[in-house]
Every structure is written in structure tokens, then in C-alpha cells.
Amino acid sequence: MYNVDFKIISNRKIAKNTFEMTLSGDTRGIAPGQFVNLKLDGFYLRRPISVCDYTPDTLTLIYKVVGHGTEAMSKMAPGETLDALTGLGNGYDTSRSGDRPLLIGGGAGVPPMYVLAKKLLAEGKKSTAILGFNSADEAFYEAEFKALGCETYVTTADGSYGIRGFVTDAMDLDYTYFYTCGPEPMLRAVYNKSVTSGQFSFEERMGCGFGACMGCTCKTKYGHKRICKDGPVLTREEIVW
Amino acid sequence: MTNTQVTLSGLTLSNPVIPASGTFGYGYEFAEIYDINCLGSFSFKGTTREPRFGNEPPRIAETASGMLNAVGLQNPGIDKVISEELPKLRKVFRKPVVANISGFSIDEYAECCERIDKEEGVGLIEVNISCPNVHCGGMSFGTSPESAAEVTRAVKAVTSKPVYMKLSPNVTDIAAIAKACEDAGADGVSLINTLMGMRIDLRHRAPVLRNVTGGLSGPAVFPVALRMVWQVYEAVRIPIIGMGGVACAEDVIEMMLAGATAVEVGAANLVDPFASKKIVEELPRVMERLHIENLTDIIGGAHHG
Structure with missing residues (x-):
């Protein structure tokens, strides 16, 4: 986990209620299937958003406006900064x-x-x-x-x-x-x-996003797993619906 | 020069900052990102006799300036905590730790405390009689002076380490309960646990939390917690660990002026994983600015006459 201040390069609407945000900043430690957890002004808990794409120094996020937090995100302008925790979750194998x-x-x-x-x-x-x-x-x-x-x-x-x-x-x-x-x-x-077998990425309401609060635990065939830390990706063999 | 040392029932801490139970796991997630030995101590995840999954999700909801949780005491159980978590924890934390113990019967509290009492790395025991998210246990022991005293006596009878009773704010008179714990032999009290609250999802017209209610924490509760620390300080002579919405070094000073000897930091750790470390680092600077040489001098310092 890293705490990185990203700078917004662009933030554009790409479909109904859907925005693509490109940011510049250090993306070390990020892998496919992981998420970042964003601190937004005026909101207490961070917003977990999955990683859409990245290069060593840019990050692309696509998010849907579903509440006040993501609505505020959609109004952010290029040049503004976003405090993010990165490298969260296990990612796809x-x-x-x-x-x-x-x-x-x-x-x-x-x-x-x-x-x-x-x-x-x-x-x-x-x-x-x-x-x-x-x-x-x-x-x-x-x-x-x-x-x-x-x-x-x-x-x-x-x-x-x-x-x-x-x-x-x-x-x-x-x-x-x-x-x-x-x-x-x-x-x-x-x-x-x-x-065939496969890997599923799950969503859950999270407190911290890095495994400390036990807010997003689910049951699997191999014990309790935190969606944020041991997930969000679970394999077909371990899922309990 | 500033001196941040404080002493809780004979246990000296290099500073009063203690991450609160349930917001710091068993320390490892944080030890990966900073050396947690800078902390005064930390209170590990509430532990019960049996392993517990806790409540079904969703367990978390956001509020203005805070959050609700209804985790419901998820923990691996006392056996695993002693055999696996504590040895792992010793590798990343060299200071005495606060053992947070919860239960569903007086016997369970006593049994868990008796077992954790033998653990060398445990500096003091914090007995959680205030969890709002479990049924037939937790908070039900902390809402009357009689039952709080009963748990205190049972735990004190089987332990030699300092026992701090963790109190619920969901009561009419927290000072009376603190007094009952003191009279029953408690070495200190720790307050507040979370305030019971709820949110409703407008689209589904149903509670956000599967448990319906959850415990409110974060800056929203700070003034309530401060008021309760103040009232308890006036009612008892034993030390108080103050907590509830503490987010910066100034909040630590404020809690101590109200009567706290040490201060726990909870929800702030979840939003900023470096929060406790930053508070520890900021504390001497804030003390200097406020002309405080010895932190112990200000405990209860806002009470005059």
C-alpha cells in the first residue's frame, strides 16, 4: 500500500453517469484487478475505485456516479489533486x-x-x-x-x-x-x-480498504476473507453464495 | 524540551497515543507501512472465547463526519490469538499491548482475561462491556452499574494485570457506571465505545446495515466523548483512557484536559492509515506551542475547583 497524491489530467463523461478520470502520479505497486481508495473533500470515508489502466506515472479510473461522493468526483477539474491509497487488494492471477x-x-x-x-x-x-x-x-x-x-x-x-x-x-x-x-x-x-474455472471480483461496503477494520469480511470455503485485502478477487472454487 | 510520557496504573507509555481496538487489527497491516513502535501502545481487536464471523454485510455506512460499523466482534478466538496472533505481533511491536477482551457471559469474560493475563506482552486488559453490535452480550453488561461491577469483580479475581473497563455511551449516566467499576476494583476506565445509530438506504427503503443499527465513530462523536470523559473524571479517582473521534494532536490535549491520562485513536486510522503516527509526531510541537512541558501535568487541567 502506498499513499500517493495524484494530479488530475482529465475527467470526462464517456457514457450515461459514467466518467473517465486520468491522473498523473506514482503508480508503483499497482496491478490488474486492484483498486485505489480516494479521499474526497467533505466525505469521511474513502471511495474505493477499481483500476482501469496505468502506466508508470499515469492512472486511469472509470467510475459511475451513484451518490454524493462520485458526483463530487465528477465535478473535479484538471489540475486538482486527489489523495489515494494504492496497491489495494489481491488482483487477478x-x-x-x-x-x-x-x-x-x-x-x-x-x-x-x-x-x-x-x-x-x-x-x-x-x-x-x-x-x-x-x-x-x-x-x-x-x-x-x-x-x-x-x-x-x-x-x-x-x-x-x-x-x-x-x-x-x-x-x-x-x-x-x-x-x-x-x-x-x-x-x-x-x-x-x-x-471452466475462473476468478470473480467482488464489491462490498468498506471501512478502511486495507484490511484493518473487518468491515467487508465474507465467508468462503476456505475461511473468512476480507474483500479489501484477501480479495476483491476470489476463485470459483472458494466462493460461497 | 517536552515530555510526552504518561503512566497508566504503573505502566509507563512513551506517549499517550493508543490506536483503538477494532481499527488496528493485530497491528500487521500498519507495521507494513510504518514502525508502529512509535505508538504509546495499541489495543488489539476485541477477542472472545470462541472464534466469531461477526455480522453479515453490509457492516459499514458513512455519516457526516464519521461512520457506522456493525462488525460484531469478528475475531479468531482467544486460543488462536494467544497461539498465533500474539507471537506474530511480538515481531513487529516490542512494547506492552492493550488486550481488548469481550464476552457473552461473566464466565467468558473471566476465562478470557485469566488466559490473556499470563501473556507477557500484554500490558493491560481492556474489558469491553460496551459493544453495541452483538446481541445478548457486549453492551448489555455495560448499561447498568450492577452488571458492570459484576464483570469487573469476576475479571479482577483472576488477573494480576491492570484492568480497564471499556464503557458504553449508550446509557443515562456513564459516571455512575464508571463509579460502580471503580468500587468493584477496576484499575481504570476507557471511554467511549461507539454511539448506537443507523442509516436507511433511500432506494431500497431499508436499513443500510444488515444488523440495522451500528456504532457511530469519527469526529462527529468527539464532543460527546469529551463531555463523558469530563463527567467520569469528576466521579472517579482511577485513570481514564479517553477516546471518540480523536483525529489530531490537539484533540489528544483536549481529551487530557478533560481528564484522560491516555487517548485512543479509532476511526481516524481507517481513513488515514498514518493517522496515529502523525499524531505522535505532532504532539511535541503542539505541546511546545501551548507551553506544556510535561504532558501528565495537564490531565484534568480544565477542571477548576
Whole structure:
């Protein structure tokens, strides 16, 4: 864990209620599937946001406006600073992916799939992504995934773009392993539909985000795990729904 | 030169700053980012006889200037704490630690305290009779002078280390309960635990916390905690560990002026993992500015006559 002051480079709307923020600052210790925990003026607890992309000195976050905190974030301007705790959570393990991994992201669960796809592709693995949204106006990053060289399918629940239905309606593909992040009902559906092992990234209300307060503990087949420290990524074999 | 030393029932601390139970785990997460030996001591995660998962999530909710938690005493149980956590903890923390003990019966309190009493690294025992997030235990022992005294007597009978009773603010008269603990032989009192509160999720029209209620902490509770430390100081002669929303060195001084001998830092550690360290470092500078040479001189210093 590091405490880093980032400077906002850009903060733009990319879809309905969805913003992409690019920041400059030291990203050492950050890995795909991890999150950063942001201190916002006027709010007591930090906001955990998954990492969408990073270089050694820039960080990209995509966040959905869901409450006062993320609304305040959406109004921040380039040049402003953000105090972040970085390198939080276990992240995805790419060593188990096989040569044809499938990445399944839903809504605000899409961003962590982006940097993961980058890593898997860099490791020479033929990666396929399914990006699920409610409707066309909420969809984002299809072109970015495709630009990485990732075969990409988009689903919308209302059929206004791409495949009509949920991410599970696009899952009849050939894959060796999968990685997923999204709302819990989607994770359950993916769990039931999938035919291989895989890794799931979970969300929970957190106090600290670094393992101290036991605010986000869940039960697994191998004991109690803190979503923030021992997770947010759990493997299929250990999940208890 | 400033002297930050304070003494709690014969246990001398290099400074009065003690991370509060439940906000510091067993120390390791913090030891990874700074040398926690700069702290006066720290109070480890509330420990019970049996291992506990605690409450179902969500366990955390935000409030104005604070937070609610309903963790519900998640801990690995006294056996594991003694066999695994304490030996690990000794590797990162060389000073005597505060052992926070909780329970669901008088026997359980006594048994856990008797066992932790034999642990060399434990400097004092903080007996939590004030957890608001468990049923049939915790706070139910801390809401009447009689039951608080009963736990105190049972624990004192089986321990040789200083016993500090951790009191609940969710009572009509905290001073009467502190007095009952003192009369029953407590070496000190520690206050306040969290204030019971709740939040409702507007979209789901249901409580945010699965436990419905949780304990409020953070700067929002500081004035309440300060007032209670003040009242208890007027009622008892035993030392007080003051806590509740402490976020900076000035808050430490304020708590001590109200009557605290040492001060615990809780929720601040969760928002800024370096909070306790920063307070320790800031304290001598704030003392100099306020012309305080010896910190012990100011304990209860705002009470006149």
C-alpha cells in the first residue's frame, strides 16, 4: 500500500453517469484487478475505485456516479489533486488463464477488465471480452478493447446495442478460463453458466480498504476473507453464495 | 524540551497515543507501512472465547463526519490469538499491548482475561462491556452499574494485570457506571465505545446495515466523548483512557484536559492509515506551542475547583 497524491489530467463523461478520470502520479505497486481508495473533500470515508489502466506515472479510473461522493468526483477539474491509497487488494492471477481466457465485465465492472486484457494479451494469450450494459447510452470502451486486439462482444439488457440480453447470453464461446467483475447477480449468473474455472471480483461496503477494520469480511470455503485485502478477487472454487 | 510520557496504573507509555481496538487489527497491516513502535501502545481487536464471523454485510455506512460499523466482534478466538496472533505481533511491536477482551457471559469474560493475563506482552486488559453490535452480550453488561461491577469483580479475581473497563455511551449516566467499576476494583476506565445509530438506504427503503443499527465513530462523536470523559473524571479517582473521534494532536490535549491520562485513536486510522503516527509526531510541537512541558501535568487541567 502506498499513499500517493495524484494530479488530475482529465475527467470526462464517456457514457450515461459514467466518467473517465486520468491522473498523473506514482503508480508503483499497482496491478490488474486492484483498486485505489480516494479521499474526497467533505466525505469521511474513502471511495474505493477499481483500476482501469496505468502506466508508470499515469492512472486511469472509470467510475459511475451513484451518490454524493462520485458526483463530487465528477465535478473535479484538471489540475486538482486527489489523495489515494494504492496497491489495494489481491488482483487477478493471470498465470491460470490458459491460452484463451474470457473476460466478462458488467457496467462498472468493465474497467478492471481493460488493464487485465492488456496484460493477458501482452502474455500472448488470445483474449475475448464480453462487455455488458443496461442500454446503448451506458455502453463504453468497446473500441478501446478492440484496439487492444481483443475480440469483443457487447450486450445490452434492453437490446438497444449489440447482443440483446445479459453477458451470459454471449458466453457460448470456446475459452480456457475466465475473469469477471460486475454486480453480484451477474457474477452468480456467470458462475452458473460458465464451464471452466475462473476468478470473480467482488464489491462490498468498506471501512478502511486495507484490511484493518473487518468491515467487508465474507465467508468462503476456505475461511473468512476480507474483500479489501484477501480479495476483491476470489476463485470459483472458494466462493460461497 | 517536552515530555510526552504518561503512566497508566504503573505502566509507563512513551506517549499517550493508543490506536483503538477494532481499527488496528493485530497491528500487521500498519507495521507494513510504518514502525508502529512509535505508538504509546495499541489495543488489539476485541477477542472472545470462541472464534466469531461477526455480522453479515453490509457492516459499514458513512455519516457526516464519521461512520457506522456493525462488525460484531469478528475475531479468531482467544486460543488462536494467544497461539498465533500474539507471537506474530511480538515481531513487529516490542512494547506492552492493550488486550481488548469481550464476552457473552461473566464466565467468558473471566476465562478470557485469566488466559490473556499470563501473556507477557500484554500490558493491560481492556474489558469491553460496551459493544453495541452483538446481541445478548457486549453492551448489555455495560448499561447498568450492577452488571458492570459484576464483570469487573469476576475479571479482577483472576488477573494480576491492570484492568480497564471499556464503557458504553449508550446509557443515562456513564459516571455512575464508571463509579460502580471503580468500587468493584477496576484499575481504570476507557471511554467511549461507539454511539448506537443507523442509516436507511433511500432506494431500497431499508436499513443500510444488515444488523440495522451500528456504532457511530469519527469526529462527529468527539464532543460527546469529551463531555463523558469530563463527567467520569469528576466521579472517579482511577485513570481514564479517553477516546471518540480523536483525529489530531490537539484533540489528544483536549481529551487530557478533560481528564484522560491516555487517548485512543479509532476511526481516524481507517481513513488515514498514518493517522496515529502523525499524531505522535505532532504532539511535541503542539505541546511546545501551548507551553506544556510535561504532558501528565495537564490531565484534568480544565477542571477548576
